[in-house]
Amino acid sequence: MAVFALSLPGLTGCDSDTRADKTPQVKSAAEPRLGFSALPPIPQLHERALVEGQLVLTATTVDWSGFRVQWLFDDEPVGEAVSVAADGHFRLPRPVQDAPAGLWAEAWSGAYRLRGRPDEHGQLQLSALSTARAALSNGSRAEPANPQLEPLHNILHAVLLEGISDGADTAAAHPAGPLLTHYQSSWQLAQVLARSPVHRIGFQLRHQQALADSFALLHQRPDFGHGDLSEQQRMVRLDRWGTPLRWQHRPYQEQAWGCVDYLQLGQRWLVSEESATVLTLNALQQRLEALSQQHFCGQDQWRLPTVNELHSLINHDNGGWAFPLSLPFAGSDIYWVQDEQGQAQIFDLQRNRVISDGKQAHWLPLVVRGEEYSMRSQNRRSVSSNRSDIFMDFSVLQALYGVAFPGADNDQPASDKSQQTDDVWLQESCAECHSDPQTEPQTDP
Numbered sequence: 001m002a003v004f005a006l007s008l009p010g011l012t013g014c015d016s017d018t019r020a021d022k023t024p025q026v027k028s029a030a031e032p033r034l035g036f037s038a039l040p041p042i043p044q045l046h047e048r049a050l051v052e053g054q055l056v057l058t059a060t061t062v063d064w065s066g067f068r069v070q071w072l073f074d075d076e077p078v079g080e081a082v083s084v085a086a087d088g089h090f091r092l093p094r095p096v097q098d099a100p101a102g103l104w105a106e107a108w109s110g111a112y113r114l115r116g117r118p119d120e121h122g123q124l125q126l127s128a129l130s131t132a133r134a135a136l137s138n139g140s141r142a143e144p145a146n147p148q149l150e151p152l153h154n155i156l157h158a159v160l161l162e163g164i165s166d167g168a169d170t171a172a173a174h175p176a177g178p179l180l181t182h183y184q185s186s187w188q189l190a191q192v193l194a195r196s197p198v199h200r201i202g203f204q205l206r207h208q209q210a211l212a213d214s215f216a217l218l219h220q221r222p223d224f225g226h227g228d229l230s231e232q233q234r235m236v237r238l239d240r241w242g243t244p245l246r247w248q249h250r251p252y253q254e255q256a257w258g259c260v261d262y263l264q265l266g267q268r269w270l271v272s273e274e275s276a277t278v279l280t281l282n283a284l285q286q287r288l289e290a291l292s293q294q295h296f297c298g299q300d301q302w303r304l305p306t307v308n309e310l311h312s313l314i315n316h317d318n319g320g321w322a323f324p325l326s327l328p329f330a331g332s333d334i335y336w337v338q339d340e341q342g343q344a345q346i347f348d349l350q351r352n353r354v355i356s357d358g359k360q361a362h363w364l365p366l367v368v369r370g371e372e373y374s375m376r377s378q379n380r381r382s383v384s385s386n387r388s389d390i391f392m393d394f395s396v397l398q399a400l401y402g403v404a405f406p407g408a409d410n411d412q413p414a415s416d417k418s419q420q421t422d423d424v425w426l427q428e429s430c431a432e433c434h435s436d437p438q439t440e441p442q443t444d445p
Helices: 128-137 149-163 186-195 197-206 208-218 281-293 307-311 422-431
Strands: 011-013 045-055 068-073 076-083 089-095 103-109 112-116 124-126 235-238 259-262 267-270 334-338 344-348 353-355 366-368
Touching: 045 068, 068 089, 076 089, 089 103, 103 124, 112 124, 112 128, 112 149, 112 186, 124 128, 128 149, 128 186, 149 186, 149 197, 149 208, 186 197, 197 208, 281 344, 307 334
Parallel strands: 045 124
Antiparallel strands: 011 045, 045 089, 068 076, 068 103, 103 112, 235 259, 259 267, 267 366, 334 344, 344 353
């Protein structure tokens, strides 16, 4: 098992009479583990030598009164908990010798928990970033070279921003905010999102605005969180591999997407600058074959829409396009469609009729998710039995801001659930809606 050493800078003694060449008295943190000689010994702590630490919420002033901090070893408390000052500073007894990798400092108040360990200089700072590193580290001291560190850091920063505000009533433990509705604590949320890429993507989609505001604060980009999310509850933007984009509100010029999912209808539409140009039938057929052979957006059955499918993109109150932000290159009146036999023809949306002598038109291909969808009757069925290429059940996301999210038991808050261990709760919650992929899906920053 990997070990780490605490270097002396940042470690101070609370008694000025203690000589540097003498070893302070030591107290045992717990009784020895009997019958488990293979397990590492529980770390022992100095009685007087201390490690100084601080709780930090980046770019925000917080009153940390009410928080307490304690060492944890293999998730079991070691030593006594100490109170945190309003400015976030605290002191913990210093481990006597090199501490094993399973030793962490944890700060908590109500549903909010932060974890971390001293760095190579002996400095101990507990923050959203240190908690994200802890969740991704799997107990290792090594810095996780993980592309998901920044997204997880941003999510935890948003959770803390929501739940820990300056001037709040610190006499009582901080209650869980909306971002933690279905989780027992912020640490449990961090574990879930670190283990499951699918769960993390779904959380990002559901809480898009709060996470965008947090990102804007962390990266000092005040305009970043200002975007139009009016179409998101029905349209989700995907990259060219079929993975939902991390940020749904950014314009196409800043973050291009390859297709969009119309959730309620189970349709996946191509988004391409090429669709703003007209094609002949021969060029159109070649382009559709190329999309299918490339498995563009994870699909190999690209085809022309029917008239009714094309009409599903129209706002029938004003006759305009219903999703101008999600489909930035749609806007023409003349499109290639297919009839009930799958034969290509040209359709005039404005006049609502087929153009029999047309030779070229704009094109807007799609894939319909699910063989049970009847192209003849054009039933607008839900996609409850369909799963995306990354194992996300899109029926869960049909109403992005009010769904029973993975981990929820009929939208019952975590505080009302019976007490369970994290591992049991995680296994049950993740198993109910998806399988956890073995590899991290490709996502845009």
